[in-house]
Structure formats: structure tokens, C-alpha cells
Amino acid sequence: MARVVLKDLTKRYDNVVAVERLNATIEDKEFVVLLGPSGCGKTTTLRMIAGLEEITEGEIHIDGRLVNDVPPKDRDIAMVFQNYALYPHMNVYENMAFSLRLRRYPRKVIDERVRRAAKILSIEGLLARKPRQLSGGERQRVALGRAIVRNPKVFLMDEPLSNLDAKLRVQMRAEISKLHQELGSTVIYVTHDQTEAMTMADRIVIMKDGKVQQIGTPQEIYRHPVNLFVAGFIGSPAMNFVEVAIADGYKLLSPHFSIEAGWELKKIIEKHRLFGKKAILGIRPENLEDSAFVPPRQEKVFIEAQVELIEPLGPEVILYTKIGELRLVARVNPETAARPGGPIILHVDRDKLHLFDPESGEAYR
Amino acid sequence: MQEHVLPAVPARAKERKAVKPARRLKPGQVVGRIFLYLFLILLAVICFTPFYLMIINATRSTVEINRGLSLIPGKSLIDNYITMQQSMNIWRGFLNSLIVAVPSTLLAAYFGALTAYAFSKFNFRGNRALFWVVLGTMMIPVQLGIIGYFQMAVTLRLVNTYWVLILPSIATGSTVFFLKMYMDANLDSALLEAARVDGSSELGIFHRIVLPISLPGIATMSILNFIFTWNNYLTPLVMLFDKDKFTLPILIALVKGTYKQNLGASYLAVAISIVPIMIAFVLFSNYIIAGVTAGALKE
Amino acid sequence: MRKKENYGYLFIAPFFIVFILLQLYPIIYTFYLSFTNLSSANPGGEWVGWANYARLLTDQFFHKSIVNTWRIWIMNFIPQLIFAVMLAAILTRARIRGASIFRGIYFLPNLVTAASVGILFNVMLGWQSGTINQILVALGIIDEANKIHFLASGAWTSTFVSLILWWMWFGHSMILFMAAMVAVPQEYYDAAAVDGAGAWQSFWKITLPLIRPIMIYVLVTSLIGGLNNFDIPFVIGEGQNLGTGGPEKSILTMVMHMYNLAFTAGRQRGYAAAIAVTLFVMVLIFSLIIFKLMTRREEMAGRVLPRP
Structure with a gap:
């Protein structure tokens, strides 16, 4: 059972707050991704969990034990670094065996574990090579192998795929997920790439400016972003935001269009008594469709726009449109x-709209 | 790790040459270049001749040397050697120099690397200020404190021992300076963190990660330190009293009084003290030049 | 971790302990001794205030040693600088075949034991059977009957000490200048060539200004070394004894005078310490003057070491 509990975790450098009162619980065997733009404090958080960074305030518990003052080597964690951090003077085997040798495991056990890890990662043929003789993908596997042999309670991964090319990244993404299922250990994974987060995570912790914005499964975060930041950060292309006024009859009025709220939104409008108030409407590009492809029986909620630019991606097309000054992106x-x-009539899926408080940026829910 | 060796100067000079398109020289330029080469060769002759004549004269008898200049070796090497050995045990001096230079070099390498590592990778308070102190130590010649050092050695009963020659090597500023620059450029901090997570102690990280990775830089500095200690004259001259303990330079300087009548033996003794350094230079010139150049990086 | 950063102190501790005990303390102790009359006659060494410094004012040998030290240094440094800069420019920019071989040969004398070099030249400068006289005869510059007794002449001896130092050091300085010159971006020269500058103008307008920081470095280190000149003048002088200072005491340097006073008959260590202190102050003042006169701060960031 390796549960990681972060309680009011705070990191300050001189006057800069890198991480502020972070609370999160990572359950046993869970794959949690810390996601956010660079400088949001995600790596600092990971390094505090690893013990590489001093904790200013707060507590970290691993497996029920307070580890604030426990050095990294005694926390029973393994870490995969962004640039792999393979020891250049040791071959692959020695790199993987290093931590076990330091712990004075019997030679036989070390050999067994290294070979098993090598087999899992299909790098048995590379054991005698030095890191500089390996490709990026192979180095990545060795770095994973070095973590696996330890059989740690928690794996910490700091942007492990960011140095790989796009194709390899997709492949390694799947492999890490598979590995996680096989090993059944807790993983805390840092990335700024939302695709990695969405595809791999059991739960995502979204951070910005040292603060947690939202914690939830990829679906929850996608469907119910709690604020404008999360809404805009998750999803690509990003969500469209439009200032609207809410009028009688659940009308969402913009200078450029007016649509009636869907059933769920109506409840929210009532709950928060938003009639006559201003709000920010969020529409994901995938909830705007070319009206020509909307089945006839569906409600007709249309916006007329002008097409500016077309990006054909193969399975779908991204349209950059405008209505007067307003710009909308549609998928x-x-x-x-x-x-x-040319002109286009966009159909709005009004059951999937989001409303945000224009002052605080919080979602109405 | 070979690729981490600091590139020596000519490699880059060559690259530049290769890039330039070849061009035809005008007759005036041809003459100019001939003179240029003659000048360079003349200087090379001036630099090398004393050593060459030293080696030649080491093989000639005093009578032959008195008779005149020769560029070809004589046959008296053995005789000169026997004469030389009669009044001076040069191999003892050789051994003594090794006894001083080897531990000095090792201490300078180990503690130099340790200190450089701390300055390069640990953010302790006063890091920058203390590093300036290290730079300052490079500017202070030993001559300035030699009297105080001697008096102190007398008090501690360390005169006439090798300790006073070896121990100061622990604080070799130039080594710290060079290795800090080397580690800043070649030692990825993530490696240290990886080792920390893997379970290494702080000193263990230094031994198992930092030292092996910095080895090319340490080798560069060690060759220079070895030559420097090997050549050191004033401190052993002041500190050592027993002829049995004399290092090579002290012994060689005594040649003056010893072989006034036998020039061949004098040349031979000097040659024996110089030739090892020449061999070291032929073997390690790129390391040596990289090390010498690095000293001028800052200040 | 705060604990981790403290290992930094632990790791630099041996260096600083040794530095303070074996390098800094001896210098401070030397300062102290310069105010005592420590000698064979006064092994206890009583406090005598400024007496040793007063004596320096009337010590003819000391005055001579200052003049000698400076003369020997200047006479070696000026040609050393000219040769080093010129050769560095030739070897880096004139596309010389075998440039690295020349570089190696020019640098070689620098590595060799100075004491051995001193003895070597002592033997080579001999009167009747000295190699240098033999070379001069062989080249027809002098005839057999007029061999020069170099080491009997103060002027010749001093000149040769400077020459030997030049011989030992021009290659060293050259290597530093070469490193600095290689680091000058080719674009500057290309731009100058487009603007119509010839090789000579490029040298004066681009190379020299850009290698100035290294020139200052060479100047300061050479000056410090020059003021502490000891090994070669100590062993080269004629006669069986070391450290005589040569004919007319023309190669008696400050450190040699200090050594002779402190470590030969009489062992006037208090007084000799005053010379060390004077030397220290001299080194300090001249280094600071050079830095002040010649540096602009932003230039100090060196550009010598090619980053791997």
C-alpha cells in the first residue's frame, strides 16, 4: 500500500512562491499526472516528493509515514528524469544495478532483477552498452529500467517523454501505461503535455502558479472544468470563450448571436440566479459542427459565421471563423x-456548454 | 569520456583553415611565406637546440666537449654515467622527487575535485565569495610566506620531512578553478539527483559519479600539477637538509660544485632530470596545453 | 535540502583548512616576523618595531636587487610579449603547415625544471669549453682566441638570465594568446575584410583589442612571477656556490637576497621577512595598478576556454 498524501505543501524561494498549500492524495496503484504550464510548480512538487527539494511548509506522507526529513534514498521511491540522467561512465547493466549494489543486495538477486527489467523493456541486447551508444528511445527505456529494478513504492517521472520525437513519444506513452498496469505501483508523472495527461492518467492534478486548479479524472476535467484556466488549458484547439448576458427565457445573448441554454445549463442558471447578469460562455470546438452534418431530428441551434481559415487534419477539419469581432474555432x-x-452555419450542441463567473473565472456548476 | 576533453587549440584552428577556399599566392607572397617559415623554423631550432646539445654532450667525454661543438653523439655515455654516480645518487633524487610529486598530485586531484564539486553543485551561503578567495590563492606565490612557513615547520618539527612539501597540495587553487569550470560544463546535476534517489550517500556520489565523470579534467590538471611539483625548487631547498632526501632539482643544482671538471657527467645529470618531462610533454601535450589555457579563463 | 547544502561546507573544508594553516598563516606569520630581530644571534626574536624596514632603506644590496629584479623582468617580458602575440597571430591566422608542431616546440622549454635549465646554461655559457662560445665560433661570429667569458660579466649574465626567461616563457604566453585568438569569431574578420581592411589592419583593429583581457592576464601573472624570480638566477651564476648573485651582483634578485639572508650564515629571518613583506606589497600594488589602468569590467569575462 503506497498512498502518497500531500498536506498544505508549500515551497518558497526567497520571495517567490513556487508551490502554495497543495493538498492532494494519491491512492495506491494510481497513475496521477501533475499537469500545468511551465513554471506552475509541478516539477517542484515532484522534487519535494522525491526529497530533492526542501519543503518550506506542509507535510508529505508516503505509505502512512511522514517523510519530510527522510532523505531521498530512504523514501522508497524511484525517479525517471527528463534527460534520463544515465550515468555516462557505466554501461546499461551497471546503471540499472547501481541502486541495488548501493543497498548491498546479493549479486544473484541483482542479476535476476536487472535481467527481468531488461526483458520487460526489451533491452536485453543493450546491457553491455554505454549510454552514449544508445538512441533516445533506448535511453528512455534504460531510465525506466533503472527505476523498475528497485521495485519502489512510488515511481516519480519528470517529463520523461519530452526529449523524444513525436512518434516515439506516442509509442512510449502506451508502453509506460502498460508497464504501470503490469507493475501495479503508484506513479506520479509530471508533464506539460495534456495529451500525455489525458491518455495515461487515472487522475490529473492541474496546477497553475503554484496552486492546484482541479483534481479529477481526465473525463471529469474535460467535461467539468472548474475555471477558465482549466477549461482553456485542456482540449485542443482550446475552448472558445464568449461574453454573454443572460436574459429571460434562458437566452444567452451576445452582440453576435443568441442561443437558448440547454437543460443542464438552465438548472445552473436558476441555481445561481443568473438572470440579467453577465457571464462567460465556453464552447468547445468539438461542440460546434457544420450544420450540414447535423441529423434533422436534433434541435436547431445555429450561429452564422464567416470562415477565415481551414485546417484539414484528416479525420476532422478545424475551422477558424469570425462573426464581427468575435472569433470561434470549430472542429x-x-x-x-x-x-x-465563405459563410458557414455552425450548429451548437447546447447540452455541452459551460458558464463561468466573469469576475472570479470560476465555473458555475 | 574522450569527447569531454577540452578541445585543444589547433583542432579549431584547423577547422577554420579547412573552411577557407584555397587561393593562389602572388610571387611576392611566396617570398613572404618562405621568410615566415624560415623565421618559425629558426625559433624552433633555438627552442630545441639546448636540449639537443645537452643530450649529445651527455654522451661525450670532457675532452671531446672541450675540443669543440658536435651534433653527433659520442661514445662516453657509460663513462659519464659512472663518474656521475660516484659522487651523486641521481636515482635516489629521482625516487625522492616521485615520493613528493605522486602524493602531492593525488592529493591535489582528490581535494581539488572535492572542493570544485562543492563550488559547482552546492548552493551554500558564501559560495561565490569563497570561490573568489580560491581565485585569490592562485595569485599568491609561495615565496612570500616561505620564512613564516619554515619557522612554523621548525616549531612543528616538520622540517626535513616531505610532509611540508606534500600537504599544501590539498589547497591547489588552479585545480579547483579548472575543475569547477569543467564540472559546470560537463556534470549534469540530474545525475547527482539520480544517484541521491538511487541511494548514494553524498560522499558516495562524489566517489562513484563525480570523480569518474570528471576524470579527463582531473587528468589534465594532474599532469600539470605533477610537472609543477616535480620542478619545484625553492620549498624543498629551504625545507630539506639531508642529501638523502634531496629532490631532483636540488640535487641537479649541486652539479655545479660537484663536476666542475667533468662536463659530460654534468650534462648527463641535467639530461636525466629533463628528459622525463620532455617525454611527458610529447605524450600529453594536448592535456597540458588545455590545462595551461584554462588558467586564463577568468581574472 | 538544507542538510544537503551543508555538505558543500564539508567538502570545501579540507581546502580551506590547509589554505589557512599552510598558506595564509605563514604569510601572516612572516608579517609578524618582519617586526622582530629573529636570527641565529637572537633565536627568540624580540619585537623591534620598524627597525628592519628602516634597515631596508640603507641596504645597498636590497636596492640593487630591486633594480635587478625589474630589469631582468622587463628585458624578458617585452620581447616575450612581442614574440608571443606575433607568433600566436601567425599560427592561428596565416595557415601555417605543422602549426601544432611549432606550438609544441615553442612551449617545451616552459615545462622543464628551471633549476636544471639554470645549470644547463651555466655549463653552456662556460668560457673556453662552453657550448655557446663553440656555436659562435662555428658560425664565424667570433674567433677561437676571443671567446667571451659571459659569466664573468655582470651585463652578460643578466642579459642571459632575461634571454633564458624569454626562451622559457614566450611559448607559454603564445599559447594563451592563440586560445584567445581562436575564440574571436570569424565574422569579425569577414566584416572587416568586406569593409576593406587588410590583414595588418585586422590585426590592429580586431585581434589586439579583443585579446586585451588575456594580455592583462599575461602581464599580471608574468609580473608576479618576475618579481618572485629565483630559480634560474640562483643557480646560473659562475662559481661553485649557488646564489652568489653573479658578477657585480647583477642577478641578485629580491627573493634571492631574502633567501640568502634567511637561510645562510647569520639566518637573519626577521630582516629577510621584511623583504618578503616589501615584495608582497609591491606585488599587490602593481597588480592593482595594472587592473585599474587596463580593465573595463565587462572585459573580464574570459573567452579563452572553448566550451566543450
């Missing part, structure tokens, strides 16, 4: 007949 059916400069 539509690849068969669309839209042409740059």
Missing part, C-alpha cells in the same frame, strides 16, 4: 464544404 466533419472567405 467539424471532414466532408465540410466550407471555404475560406
Whole structure:
């Protein structure tokens, strides 16, 4: 049972607050991703969990034990570094065996574990090589192998895929997920790449400016972002934001269009008594479709716009449109007949709209 | 780790040459270049001739040397050697020099690397200020404190021992300076953190990670330190009293009084003291030049 | 971790302990001794205030040693600087075949034991059977009957000490200048060539200004070494004894005078310490003057070491 509990975790450098009162619980065997833009404090958090960074305030518990003052080597964690940090003067075998040798494991046990890890990662053929003779992907595997042999309670991974090219990254993403299922250990994974987070995580911790914005499963975060930051950060292309006024009859009024709220939104409007108030409406690009492809029986909620730019991606097409000063991005059916400069009628899936408080940026929910 | 060796100067000079397109020289330029080469060769001759004549004269008898200049070796090497050995045990001096230079070099390498590591990778308060002190120590010649050092050695009963020659090597500023620069450039902090997570103690990280990775830089500095200690004259001259303990330079300087009548033996003794350094230079010139150059990096 | 950073102190401790005990303390102790009359006659060494310094004012040998030290240094440094800069420019920019071989040969004398070099030249400068006289005869510059007794002449001896120092050090300085010159970006020269500058103008307008920081470094280190000149003048002088200072005491340097006073008959260590202190102050003042006169702060960041 390796549960990691972070309680009011805070890190200050001189006057700069890197991490502020972070609270999170990572359950046993869970794959948790710390996600956020650079400088949001995610790496600092990971390094505090590892024991590489001093904790200014707060507590870290691993497996029920307070580890604030426990040195990294005694925390029973293993870490995979962004640039792999393979020891250049040791070969692959020695790199993987290093931590076990330091712990004075019997030679036989070391050999067994290294070979098993090598097998899992299919790097048995590379054991005698030095790191500089390996490709990026191979180094990545060795770095993972070095963590695996330890059989630690918690794996910490600091942007482990960021130095790989796009194709390899997709492949390694799947492998790490598979590895996690096989090993059944707790993983805390830091990245700024939302795709990695969405595809790999059991739960995501989204951070900004040292503060946690939202913790939840990828689905929760995608469907119910708690504020404008999370809403804008998750999803690509990013969510469209439009200032609207809420009028009688659950009308969402913008100078450029007016649509009626969906069933769920109506409840929220009532609950928060938003009639006559201003709010920010969020519409994901994937909830805007070329009206030509909307089944006839669906409610007709349309916005008329002008197409500025078309980005065909294959399975879908991204339309950059404008209505007066307002710009909307839509992700539509690849068969669309839209042409740059031409008109388009966009259908809004009004059951998937988001409303945010314009003052605080918090989502109404 | 070979690729981490500081590139010596000519490699880059060559690259530059390769890039330039070849061009035809005008007749005036040809003459100019001939003179240029003659000048360079003449200087090379001036630099090398004393050593060459030293080696030649070491093989000639005093009578032959008196008779005149020769560029070809004589046949009296053995005789000169026997004469030389009669009044001076040069190999004893050789051994003594090794006894001083080897531990000095090792201490300078180990503690130099340890100190450099701390300055390079630990953010302790006063790091920068103390590093300036290290730079300052490079500017102070030993001559300035030699009297105080001698008096202190007398009090501690360390005169006429090798301790007073060896121990100061622990604080070799130039080594710290060079290795700090080396580690700043070549030692990734993530490696140290990886080792920390892997379970290494702080000193263990230094031994198992830092030392092996910095080895090329340490080798560069060690060759220079070895030559420097080997050549050191004033401190052993002041500190050592027994002829049995004399290092090579002290012994060689005594050649003057010893072999006034036998020039061949004198040349031979000097040659024996110089040739090892020449061999070291031929073997390690790139390391040596990298080390010498690094000293001028800052200040 | 705070604890981790404290290992930094632990790791630098041996260096600083040794530095303070074996390098700094001896210098401070030397300062103290310079105010005592410590000698064979007064092994206890009583406090005598400024007496030793007063004596320096009337010590003819000391005055001579200052002049000698400076003369020997200047006479070696000026040609050393000229040769070093010139050769560095030639070897880095004139596309010389075998440049690295020349570089190696020019640098070689620098590594060799100075004491051995001193003895070597002592033998080579001999009167009737000295190699240098033999070379001069062989080249027809002098004839057999007029061999020069170099080591009997103060002027010749001093000149040769400077020459030997030049011989030992021009290659060393050259290597530093070469490193600095290689680091000058080629674009500057290309730009100058486009602007119509010839090789000579490029040298004066680009190379020299850009290697100035290294020039200052060479100047300061050479000056410090020059003021502490000891090994070669100590062993080269004629006669069986070491440290005589040569004919007319023309190669008696300050450190040699200090050594002779402190470690030969009489052992006037208190007085000799006053010379060490004077030397220290001299080194300090001249180094500071050079830095003040010649440096602009931003220049100090060296550009010598090619980053790996």
C-alpha cells in the first residue's frame, strides 16, 4: 500500500512562491499526472516528493509515514528524469544495478532483477552498452529500467517523454501505461503535455502558479472544468470563450448571436440566479459542427459565421471563423464544404456548454 | 569520456583553415611565406637546440666537449654515467622527487575535485565569495610566506620531512578553478539527483559519479600539477637538509660544485632530470596545453 | 535540502583548512616576523618595531636587487610579449603547415625544471669549453682566441638570465594568446575584410583589442612571477656556490637576497621577512595598478576556454 498524501505543501524561494498549500492524495496503484504550464510548480512538487527539494511548509506522507526529513534514498521511491540522467561512465547493466549494489543486495538477486527489467523493456541486447551508444528511445527505456529494478513504492517521472520525437513519444506513452498496469505501483508523472495527461492518467492534478486548479479524472476535467484556466488549458484547439448576458427565457445573448441554454445549463442558471447578469460562455470546438452534418431530428441551434481559415487534419477539419469581432474555432466533419472567405452555419450542441463567473473565472456548476 | 576533453587549440584552428577556399599566392607572397617559415623554423631550432646539445654532450667525454661543438653523439655515455654516480645518487633524487610529486598530485586531484564539486553543485551561503578567495590563492606565490612557513615547520618539527612539501597540495587553487569550470560544463546535476534517489550517500556520489565523470579534467590538471611539483625548487631547498632526501632539482643544482671538471657527467645529470618531462610533454601535450589555457579563463 | 547544502561546507573544508594553516598563516606569520630581530644571534626574536624596514632603506644590496629584479623582468617580458602575440597571430591566422608542431616546440622549454635549465646554461655559457662560445665560433661570429667569458660579466649574465626567461616563457604566453585568438569569431574578420581592411589592419583593429583581457592576464601573472624570480638566477651564476648573485651582483634578485639572508650564515629571518613583506606589497600594488589602468569590467569575462 503506497498512498502518497500531500498536506498544505508549500515551497518558497526567497520571495517567490513556487508551490502554495497543495493538498492532494494519491491512492495506491494510481497513475496521477501533475499537469500545468511551465513554471506552475509541478516539477517542484515532484522534487519535494522525491526529497530533492526542501519543503518550506506542509507535510508529505508516503505509505502512512511522514517523510519530510527522510532523505531521498530512504523514501522508497524511484525517479525517471527528463534527460534520463544515465550515468555516462557505466554501461546499461551497471546503471540499472547501481541502486541495488548501493543497498548491498546479493549479486544473484541483482542479476535476476536487472535481467527481468531488461526483458520487460526489451533491452536485453543493450546491457553491455554505454549510454552514449544508445538512441533516445533506448535511453528512455534504460531510465525506466533503472527505476523498475528497485521495485519502489512510488515511481516519480519528470517529463520523461519530452526529449523524444513525436512518434516515439506516442509509442512510449502506451508502453509506460502498460508497464504501470503490469507493475501495479503508484506513479506520479509530471508533464506539460495534456495529451500525455489525458491518455495515461487515472487522475490529473492541474496546477497553475503554484496552486492546484482541479483534481479529477481526465473525463471529469474535460467535461467539468472548474475555471477558465482549466477549461482553456485542456482540449485542443482550446475552448472558445464568449461574453454573454443572460436574459429571460434562458437566452444567452451576445452582440453576435443568441442561443437558448440547454437543460443542464438552465438548472445552473436558476441555481445561481443568473438572470440579467453577465457571464462567460465556453464552447468547445468539438461542440460546434457544420450544420450540414447535423441529423434533422436534433434541435436547431445555429450561429452564422464567416470562415477565415481551414485546417484539414484528416479525420476532422478545424475551422477558424469570425462573426464581427468575435472569433470561434470549430472542429467539424471532414466532408465540410466550407471555404475560406465563405459563410458557414455552425450548429451548437447546447447540452455541452459551460458558464463561468466573469469576475472570479470560476465555473458555475 | 574522450569527447569531454577540452578541445585543444589547433583542432579549431584547423577547422577554420579547412573552411577557407584555397587561393593562389602572388610571387611576392611566396617570398613572404618562405621568410615566415624560415623565421618559425629558426625559433624552433633555438627552442630545441639546448636540449639537443645537452643530450649529445651527455654522451661525450670532457675532452671531446672541450675540443669543440658536435651534433653527433659520442661514445662516453657509460663513462659519464659512472663518474656521475660516484659522487651523486641521481636515482635516489629521482625516487625522492616521485615520493613528493605522486602524493602531492593525488592529493591535489582528490581535494581539488572535492572542493570544485562543492563550488559547482552546492548552493551554500558564501559560495561565490569563497570561490573568489580560491581565485585569490592562485595569485599568491609561495615565496612570500616561505620564512613564516619554515619557522612554523621548525616549531612543528616538520622540517626535513616531505610532509611540508606534500600537504599544501590539498589547497591547489588552479585545480579547483579548472575543475569547477569543467564540472559546470560537463556534470549534469540530474545525475547527482539520480544517484541521491538511487541511494548514494553524498560522499558516495562524489566517489562513484563525480570523480569518474570528471576524470579527463582531473587528468589534465594532474599532469600539470605533477610537472609543477616535480620542478619545484625553492620549498624543498629551504625545507630539506639531508642529501638523502634531496629532490631532483636540488640535487641537479649541486652539479655545479660537484663536476666542475667533468662536463659530460654534468650534462648527463641535467639530461636525466629533463628528459622525463620532455617525454611527458610529447605524450600529453594536448592535456597540458588545455590545462595551461584554462588558467586564463577568468581574472 | 538544507542538510544537503551543508555538505558543500564539508567538502570545501579540507581546502580551506590547509589554505589557512599552510598558506595564509605563514604569510601572516612572516608579517609578524618582519617586526622582530629573529636570527641565529637572537633565536627568540624580540619585537623591534620598524627597525628592519628602516634597515631596508640603507641596504645597498636590497636596492640593487630591486633594480635587478625589474630589469631582468622587463628585458624578458617585452620581447616575450612581442614574440608571443606575433607568433600566436601567425599560427592561428596565416595557415601555417605543422602549426601544432611549432606550438609544441615553442612551449617545451616552459615545462622543464628551471633549476636544471639554470645549470644547463651555466655549463653552456662556460668560457673556453662552453657550448655557446663553440656555436659562435662555428658560425664565424667570433674567433677561437676571443671567446667571451659571459659569466664573468655582470651585463652578460643578466642579459642571459632575461634571454633564458624569454626562451622559457614566450611559448607559454603564445599559447594563451592563440586560445584567445581562436575564440574571436570569424565574422569579425569577414566584416572587416568586406569593409576593406587588410590583414595588418585586422590585426590592429580586431585581434589586439579583443585579446586585451588575456594580455592583462599575461602581464599580471608574468609580473608576479618576475618579481618572485629565483630559480634560474640562483643557480646560473659562475662559481661553485649557488646564489652568489653573479658578477657585480647583477642577478641578485629580491627573493634571492631574502633567501640568502634567511637561510645562510647569520639566518637573519626577521630582516629577510621584511623583504618578503616589501615584495608582497609591491606585488599587490602593481597588480592593482595594472587592473585599474587596463580593465573595463565587462572585459573580464574570459573567452579563452572553448566550451566543450
